[in-house]
Amino acid sequence: MSIDQWEAVIGLEIHVQLKTESKIFSGSSTAYGADPNRQASALDLGMPGTLPVLNGEAVRMAVAFGLAIGAQIAPSCVFARKNYFYPDLPKGYQISQYEDPIVAGGSLDIVTDSGARSIRVTRAHLEEDAGKSIHDLFRGHSAIDLNRAGTPLLEVVSEPDMHTPAEAVAYMKAMHTLVRSLDICDGNLQEGSFRCDANVSVRPKGSSKLGTRAEIKNMNSFRFVERAIDHEIHRQVHRLESGQEVVQETRLYDSDKNETRSMRSKEEAEDYRYFPDPDLLPVTVDEVLIDEIRVQMPELPQARRARYENELKLGAEEALQLTDDPELVAYFEATLEAGGKLPPKRVANWILGELQGALNRADLAMEASPVSPTQLADLLGRVEDGTLSGKLGKQVFEALFAGEGEVDAIIEARGLRQISDSSAIEAVIDEVIASSPDQVAQYRGGEAKVFNYFVGQVMKATRGQANPGQVQKTLKEKLDG
Numbered sequence: 001m002s003i004d005q006w007e008a009v010i011g012l013e014i015h016v017q018l019k020t021e022s023k024i025f026s027g028s029s030t031a032y033g034a035d036p037n038r039q040a041s042a043l044d045l046g047m048p049g050t051l052p053v054l055n056g057e058a059v060r061m062a063v064a065f066g067l068a069i070g071a072q073i074a075p076s077c078v079f080a081r082k083n084y085f086y087p088d089l090p091k092g093y094q095i096s097q098y099e100d101p102i103v104a105g106g107s108l109d110i111v112t113d114s115g116a117r118s119i120r121v122t123r124a125h126l127e128e129d130a131g132k133s134i135h136d137l138f139r140g141h142s143a144i145d146l147n148r149a150g151t152p153l154l155e156v157v158s159e160p161d162m163h164t165p166a167e168a169v170a171y172m173k174a175m176h177t178l179v180r181s182l183d184i185c186d187g188n189l190q191e192g193s194f195r196c197d198a199n200v201s202v203r204p205k206g207s208s209k210l211g212t213r214a215e216i217k218n219m220n221s222f223r224f225v226e227r228a229i230d231h232e233i234h235r236q237v238h239r240l241e242s243g244q245e246v247v248q249e250t251r252l253y254d255s256d257k258n259e260t261r262s263m264r265s266k267e268e269a270e271d272y273r274y275f276p277d278p279d280l281l282p283v284t285v286d287e288v289l290i291d292e293i294r295v296q297m298p299e300l301p302q303a304r305r306a307r308y309e310n311e312l313k314l315g316a317e318e319a320l321q322l323t324d325d326p327e328l329v330a331y332f333e334a335t336l337e338a339g340g341k342l343p344p345k346r347v348a349n350w351i352l353g354e355l356q357g358a359l360n361r362a363d364l365a366m367e368a369s370p371v372s373p374t375q376l377a378d379l380l381g382r383v384e385d386g387t388l389s390g391k392l393g394k395q396v397f398e399a400l401f402a403g404e405g406e407v408d409a410i411i412e413a414r415g416l417r418q419i420s421d422s423s424a425i426e427a428v429i430d431e432v433i434a435s436s437p438d439q440v441a442q443y444r445g446g447e448a449k450v451f452n453y454f455v456g457q458v459m460k461a462t463r464g465q466a467n468p469g470q471v472q473k474t475l476k477e478k479l480d481g
């Protein structure tokens with residue numbers, strides 16, 4: 001058999017770190033980057049006698065997520081203890097949800113080169129994160145940092161609905177966009193706020209029986225997820241074709257070597273001795289709370305994309321690019337608002353083209369843009385009212401980006417005002433025509449291309465400031481007439 005006679009089956013477990021101020025069961029701050037163990041209370045340290053208190057904000061965020069994917073919200077759910085020992089888990093158990101997740105069902109739509117698909121979500125449950133073991137700080141000793149212990153996570157488990165690495169990444173990206181749009185996660189992949197375990201198996205095409213899966217743990221980059229899954233599919237196919245079995249196990253992806261390595265054999269749920277945590281009351285989510293959250297829901301990425309296409313008349317690709325990133329959405333909407341009647345398509349083009357290009361070259365994030373939405377709106381207003389041509393607008397944009405001041409001041413200081421005065425343009429054109437008798441003869445003899453020569457001469461004489469539309473029109477009249 002060859003690789004294309006196999007079908008891969010992929011299910012993802014995504015850990016979304018919720019953007020609460022304090023931890024899920026203690027009052028410690030969740031801010032990233034503090035000195036080790038500065039954000040670890042007695043509870044986070046697992047001290048005897050401490051009791052957890054549930055952070056209501058984490059519950060509200062989970063409910064918002066559930067509503068956004070069209071899931072069932074459990075009217076009542078319990079927290080369970082998942083028992084295992086690890087130095088960065090001082091209590092000896094993780095508080096999670098097992099039989100009763102807060103969110104069940106729902107789905108997320110993805111688009112790949114092979115079309116649009118809906119990926120089903122099995123469940124999403126609340127849990128606490130563990131601390132961190134640091135093995136390279138002291139020689140011969142491991143260090144434990146419990147700042148992260150107790151940080152709220154929403155673990156979102158998908159059905160095994162994906163079949164290619166590209167689909168898995170599209171799902172992960174759609175999830176990333178969604179949780180940032182809902183403002184329940186900062187989405188910072190480097191800091192581990194959004195991580196993914198990929199379950200991968202293969203089966204002969206046409207078969208409906210699931211193969212044995214391997215789980216690749218803890219990846220925090222879209223590119224690595226794609227590569228790790230791709231690698232894992234090949235590894236499994238290779239094993240099966242050479243008569244070996246796929247072992248159910250947990251594997252780690254090594255991005256340097258682009259390979260996955262066995263970490264441990266897969267533990268079963270029974271191993272964890274789950275039981276309801278006696279320290280916590282069942283969580284009840286009533287209709288009143290659900291309605292309250294529903295009314296406060298922001299516009300979701302898919303609805304926004306449809307609105308951008310249908311109402312603002314953006315192209316499909318522009319709408320997709322903008323709605324993919326909540327920062328871009330905020331910038332775009334702020335520019336439209338500041339600009340009053342600017343054509344949305346022009347605004348979108350400038351943001352996705354000039355602005356993003358300049359930000360990329362300067363290695364700046366959207367939030368750090370030196371050009372504010374109001375400034376961009378002012379600039380586009382000057383293009384719209386004819387003060388600037390598109391080309392001059394780009395020069396003003398560069399000056400704005402370089403911090404040279406406000407739009408009108410830049411136009412004055414640099415003398416960039418577009419010349420739209422028809423008598424001034426006519427005078428220049430007359431001069432150009434008078435001094436180019438050969439070209440005039442060529443043009444009138446049928447060489448239409450020579451027209452561009454005249455346009456070039458006029459623009460040169462006006463230092464690029466003549467209104468290009470007017471130049472074209474007047475030149476045509478004079479040369480053809």
Ligand code: ADP
Nearest residue numbers: 009010011012158159160199200201210211213
């Ligand atoms: P666990 O918590 O032990 O990892 P789950 O049954 O909750 O197990 O499954 C975890 C993930 O693995 C889910 O996303 C699910 O869709 C996926 N999955 C289950 N079976 C397979 C399989 N045979 N191949 C690929 N993915 C699978």
Ligand code: MG
Nearest residue numbers: 013197199215
């Ligand atoms: Mg798992």
